[in-house]
Amino acid sequence: xxxxxxxxxxxxxxxxxxxxxxxxxxxxxxxxxxxxxxxxxxxxxxxxxxxxxxxxxxxxxxxxxxxxxxxxxxxxxxxxxxxxxxxxxxxxxxxxxxxxxxxxxxxxxxxxxxxxxxxxxxxxxxxxxxxxxxxxxxxxxxxxxxxxxxxxxxxxxxxxxxxxxxxxxxxxxxxxxxxxxxxxxxxxxxxxxxxxxx
Numbered sequence: 001x002x003x004x005x006x007x008x009x010x011x012x013x014x015x016x017x018x019x020x021x022x023x024x025x026x027x028x029x030x031x032x033x034x035x036x037x038x039x040x041x042x043x044x045x046x047x048x049x050x051x052x053x054x055x056x057x058x059x060x061x062x063x064x065x066x067x068x069x070x071x072x073x074x075x076x077x078x079x080x081x082x083x084x085x086x087x088x089x090x091x092x093x094x095x096x097x098x099x100x101x102x103x104x105x106x107x108x109x110x111x112x113x114x115x116x117x118x119x120x121x122x123x124x125x126x127x128x129x130x131x132x133x134x135x136x137x138x139x140x141x142x143x144x145x146x147x148x149x150x151x152x153x154x155x156x157x158x159x160x161x162x163x164x165x166x167x168x169x170x171x172x173x174x175x176x177x178x179x180x181x182x183x184x185x186x187x188x189x190x191x192x193x194x195x196x197x198x
Contacts, residue, residue: 023089031059034100045114048122049189058103061181065099065172069165087162095169102177106133122189130182141174
């Protein structure tokens with residue numbers, strides 16, 4: 001059997017620099033857009049936590065997911081020679097979208113509960129919203145990870161690391177929306193309350 005290599009991709013330093021600047025600019029625009037959109041969408045529940053803070057906290061959870069993926073690939077690059085290419089940047093942008101979507105679903109349920117119930121017991125409202133969206137987050141993540149695992153184990157080598165980046169990012173996105181984004185919201189609320197009583 002003769003193996004024919006159909007395509008070989010490599011990134012030179014000039015292309016790498018261009019890719020880095022474009023990716024940074026795209027991520028910056030995406031984050032700004034998220035904060036502006038969430039501030040507008042949550043404008044009716046600006047008490048007890050300002051609406052723009054929901055967007056900022058969603059970005060914090062999102063950075064957790066992106067940094068985790070980048071950290072894993074930094075280790076893979078150091079020890080296995082894995083190179084970052086345009087598919088990796090696409091995977092990072094996909095993780096950005098997925099992560100923020102999962103967080104906003106939780107925050108949106110909290111927003112609905114704040115409109116229906118009193119904001120006096122904010123921690124309970126956040127907990128209620130989290131419990132109402134917990135199974136949805138787990139199910140959605142599981143259904144998304146199934147085809148990604150199939151792509152990783154059965155798909156071609158060209159999408160191997162693309163699928164791996166998505167697996168790590170999407171699993172992390174589900175984790176961060178439940179265990180980071182919502183507790184951060186309660187933390188900001190308590191910090192504000194402590195500042196008012198001091």
